Amino acid sequence: MSDKAMADGATPYIATARARRDVPQERQCLRCETLFWSEGFGERICRRCKGLNAWRNAVPVTPGSSRGR
Ligand SMILES: [Zn+2]
Secondary structure, eight states, X not given: OHHHHHHTTTSOHHHHHHHHHTSOEEEEOTTTOOEEEESXXXXXXXXXXXXXXXXXXXXXXXXXXXXXX
16 A cells, blocks of 8 residues: 555655645644634644633732632
């Protein structure tokens, strides 16, 4: 099977796969599993979760005060 792929070697499928991962496309957020627009491979979390995270990081929250779960 791989022999056939190699014989077909005219198509740089590896480069294609790599490019596809680095291309902006719709992905599923790792946190809320919502489909969002990812600008690149490194973007795995939707803007909402990212914003939430940034917000939580920016605001000085006292440990133990997060009992609203
Ligand atoms: Zn999310």
